[in-house]
Amino acid sequence: xxxxxxxxxxxxxxxxxxxxxxxxxxxxxxxxxxxxxxxxxxxxxxxxxxxxxxxxxxxxxxxxxxxxxxxxxxxxxxxxxxxxxxxxxxxxxxxxxxxxxxxxxxxxxxxxxxxxxxxxxxxxxxxxxxxxxxxxxxxxxxxxxxxxxxxxxxxxxxxxxxxxxxxxxxxxxxxxxxxxxxxxxxxxxxxxxxxxxxxxxxxxxxxxxxxxxxxxxxxxxxxxxxxxxxxxxxxxxxxxxxxxxxxxxxx
Amino acid sequence: xxxxxxxxxxxxxxxxxxxxxxxxxxxxxxxxxxxxxxxxxxxxxxxxxxxxxxxxxxxxxxxxxxxxxxxxxxxxxxxxxxxxxxxxxxxxxxxxxxxxxxxxxxxxxxxxxxxxxxxxxxxxxxxxxxxxxxxxxxxxxxxxxxxxxxxxxxxxxxxxxxxxxxxxxxxxxxxxxxxxxxxxxxxxxxxxxxxxxxxxxxxxxxxxxxxxxxxxxxxxxxxxxxxxxxxxxxxxxxxxxxxxxxxxxxxxxxxxxxxxxxxxxxxxxxxxxxxxxxxxxxxxxxxxxxxxxxxxxxxxxxxxxxxxxxxxxxxxxxxxxxxxxxxxxxxxxxxxxxxxxxxxxxxxxxxxxxxxxxxxxxxxxxxxxxxxxxxxxxxxxxxxxxxxxxxxxxxxxxxxxxxxxxxxxxxxxxxxxxxxxxxxxxxxxxxxxxxxxxxxxxxxxxxxxxxxxxxxxxxxxxxxxxxxxxxxxxxxxxxxxxxxxxxxxxxxxxxxxxxxxxxx
Numbered sequence: 001x002x003x004x005x006x007x008x009x010x011x012x013x014x015x016x017x018x019x020x021x022x023x024x025x026x027x028x029x030x031x032x033x034x035x036x037x038x039x040x041x042x043x044x045x046x047x048x049x050x051x052x053x054x055x056x057x058x059x060x061x062x063x064x065x066x067x068x069x070x071x072x073x074x075x076x077x078x079x080x081x082x083x084x085x086x087x088x089x090x091x092x093x094x095x096x097x098x099x100x101x102x103x104x105x106x107x108x109x110x111x112x113x114x115x116x117x118x119x120x121x122x123x124x125x126x127x128x129x130x131x132x133x134x135x136x137x138x139x140x141x142x143x144x145x146x147x148x149x150x151x152x153x154x155x156x157x158x159x160x161x162x163x164x165x166x167x168x169x170x171x172x173x174x175x176x177x178x179x180x181x182x183x184x185x186x187x188x189x190x191x192x193x194x195x196x197x198x199x200x201x202x203x204x205x206x207x208x209x210x211x212x213x214x215x216x217x218x219x220x221x222x223x224x225x226x227x228x229x230x231x232x233x234x235x236x237x238x239x240x241x242x243x244x245x246x247x248x249x250x251x
Numbered sequence: 252x253x254x255x256x257x258x259x260x261x262x263x264x265x266x267x268x269x270x271x272x273x274x275x276x277x278x279x280x281x282x283x284x285x286x287x288x289x290x291x292x293x294x295x296x297x298x299x300x301x302x303x304x305x306x307x308x309x310x311x312x313x314x315x316x317x318x319x320x321x322x323x324x325x326x327x328x329x330x331x332x333x334x335x336x337x338x339x340x341x342x343x344x345x346x347x348x349x350x351x352x353x354x355x356x357x358x359x360x361x362x363x364x365x366x367x368x369x370x371x372x373x374x375x376x377x378x379x380x381x382x383x384x385x386x387x388x389x390x391x392x393x394x395x396x397x398x399x400x401x402x403x404x405x406x407x408x409x410x411x412x413x414x415x416x417x418x419x420x421x422x423x424x425x426x427x428x429x430x431x432x433x434x435x436x437x438x439x440x441x442x443x444x445x446x447x448x449x450x451x452x453x454x455x456x457x458x459x460x461x462x463x464x465x466x467x468x469x470x471x472x473x474x475x476x477x478x479x480x481x482x483x484x485x486x487x488x489x490x491x492x493x494x495x496x497x498x499x500x501x502x503x504x505x506x507x508x509x510x511x512x513x514x515x516x517x518x519x520x521x522x523x524x525x526x527x528x529x530x531x532x533x534x535x536x537x538x539x540x541x542x543x544x545x546x547x548x549x550x551x552x553x554x555x556x557x558x559x560x561x562x563x564x565x566x567x568x569x570x571x572x573x574x575x576x577x578x579x580x581x582x583x584x585x586x587x588x589x590x591x592x593x594x595x596x597x598x599x600x601x602x603x604x605x606x607x608x609x610x611x612x613x614x615x616x617x618x619x620x621x622x623x624x625x626x627x628x629x630x631x632x633x634x635x636x637x638x639x640x641x642x643x644x645x646x647x648x649x650x651x652x653x654x655x656x657x658x659x660x661x662x663x664x665x666x667x668x669x670x671x672x673x674x675x676x677x678x679x680x681x682x683x684x685x686x687x688x689x690x691x692x693x694x695x696x697x698x699x700x701x702x703x704x705x706x707x708x709x710x711x712x713x714x715x716x717x718x719x720x721x722x723x724x725x726x727x728x729x730x731x732x733x734x735x736x737x738x739x740x741x742x743x744x745x746x747x748x749x750x751x752x753x754x755x
Contacts, residue, residue, distance in 0.1 A: 048659050049658075049659075050655050050658060050659060071661045071662075071663060072661070073661075074658075074659060074660065074661030075661045077659075079656075079659040079660075081652060081655075081656065082652075083652075085652050085653060085655070085656035086656075087653060087656070087657070087671055087675070088653075088675070088751045088752055089674045089675055089677075089749035089750075089751045089752050090749075090751065091751070098660070098662075098670065099660050099661065099662065102662060102666055102670065131750065131751035132751065133751060147660070
């Protein structure tokens with residue numbers, strides 16, 4: 001679905017991302033994980049075209065992304081950031097329908113799609129008329145997800161989507177995200193620094209450090225066959241969710 | 252934003268309809284009592300012929316501005332003095348008679364004529380008691396007292412037939428200070444200055460017990476009051492011209508002093524004095540009983556109040572509309588292109604530092620006209636900074652996460668600007684427009700110096716005759732208008748600001 005080939009990015013002399021090649025298969029969920037500054041967000045932002053790579057290329061559905069087709073490509077990729085990234089001057093519904101209206105989609109279709117999305121992300125319909133500042137953190141995240149899914153794109157990229165939420169809401173949304181991913185069958189790439197979240201949501205975990213991929217695979221792979229002592233160290237550092245993990249992580 | 256523009260357009264249309272007229276005679280005057288009165292007499296005499304609609308552009312900044320206005324055709328005629336014409340306008344070294352002046356002015360499409368009958372010469376004056384104590388009778392005596400404090404009008408300080416000539420002829424070494432003629436009488440009475448320049452027909456010489464010093468070396472030329480006009484005036488408006496020629500020799504020096512006193516000491520309006528002169532001196536009627544003093548309220552809202560209001564609104568909102576049309580795109584450009592941001596903000600900032608009178612006079616020569624056009628251009632330039640800066644700041648202050656969200660959605664740049672960035676910056680932009688509008692209301696008062704009208708006309712004439720009541724009839728409406736504009740923008744802020752951005 002999406003592939004990155006030898007993409008690299010440096011800021012001045014600082015390497016943000018060493019040359020990296022990755023494939024993201026249709027209907028799979030990949031989680032990019034690692035400490036702050038490991039390059040996981042840079043990789044995601046290169047995929048959606050917010051950061052131009054110094055070298056290498058990104059392809060979506062087999063076609064290489066260029067300056068000429070980038071906007072059309074973005075319509076094929078939903079992008080969600082922390083706290084939703086909602087536009088404060090528009091209502092929830094205004095945010096969700098902004099792009100569809102700009103592209104002059106039939107209003108009947110837009111209305112129908114908004115209804116479906118409300119049901120998918122479990123947002124009460126009356127919340128649609130509210131402004132972002134009038135919504136709870138969890139609701140904002142749901143609206144952000146609706147906005148990303150509005151045009152039914154085949155791919156969904158999420159940059160620490162649950163980072164700003166309290167633990168209870170976070171836990172609740174993790175469960176919902178998992179079922180949404182399973183139900184919609186999209187190519188999902190999610191960035192987090194929480195190994196519990198990664199293990200719970202991912203088909204494949206990509207662990208990164210200092211701009212390089214350290215290991216990719218399932219959590220079980222990483223526990224049983226760590227490619228580097230750092231892998232074990234990173235997993236051990238994330239203690240609290242671990243006792244429950246082996247069952248969920250190893251099907 | 253659209254609603255805001257609609258309101259603005261509406262205001263402009265109202266203001267425009269208040270201006271305009273076709274077969275017209277425009278009379279100019281300089282910024283002192285006698286010039287106002289003479290121009291008002293010319294205006295009323297012309298009006299009575301019914302041939303053309305006469306208008307009086309009151310209190311233009313100085314001789315240079317009025318003369319430029321006459322040459323450019325913004326005015327058709329104004330009262331001038333022969334000494335000023337020969338020394339200041341034609342830069343003649345020696346004396347020159349009226350036919351000589353006519354010949355020289357003809358080359359510029361101008362003409363001079365109709366000597367009104369009195370000589371209003373320049374002179375220097377001191378307080379009588381001080382002059383007596385120091386034994387100063389003549390200007391040669393004055394040259395022996397360089398320690399005295401000279402307060403001279405700015406125009407006299409610069410003119411060839413003013414201080415530079417006086418100083419070299421009499422060998423005076425004092426360092427004079429500039430002071431507005433309307434304020435100089437108060438200053439000399441209070442002892443803040445010791446010597447001032449006067450016009451020999453000034454009404455206040457006697458009132459303030461001043462001694463007029465004898466020009467013992469005959470430096471000052473004769474300043475016979477005449478009309479300076481565009482050469483085509485007599486053929487263009489023959490009936491009007493015939494009536495104006497009837498003014499020849501009709502005003503004696505004593506009568507002129509009396510009329511100046513009517514305004515400055517007896518608080519009559521220029522129009523009332525001119526009307527009295529025409530009725531009595533020209534048409535031989537009985538001396539009109541002095542009109543009843545108008546109350547302050549009547550003077551405030553009377554006469555030309557609505558005309559001035561229309562002119563003021565036109566100046567403020569005409570220039571503001573231009574500044575919005577140019578300033579917002581400039582601000583957007585600066586926010587989009589970091590390379591352009593520095594130069595753009597520097598230039599609009601520098602414009603702000605140009606003194607307003609200097610900018611007005613520069614634009615006056617650029618446009619070859621006085622009045623509304625250069626005034627609106629000046630106000631437009633002053634309005635740019637708050638609008639450009641606020642647009643720039645409003646756009647650059649948008650959180651990067653929001654700007655990136657808009658990009659990641661796949662909206663083209665123009666759509667991001669229209670749908671996301673400008674709405675998010677709308678409050679800041681509106682605040683900039685509001686700042687410009689309120690400042691404009693104040694700055695527009697100075698536009699009266701180049702004949703653009705507005706409330707400044709009353710402030711300028713109040714200053715010219717040193718009458719605080721007249722000054723206030725211009726200053727109070729200007730202050731109130733500033734408050735109204737501020738209130739209107741606060742209201743507009745509620746209408747225009749997207750609901751999600753309003754504080755709760």
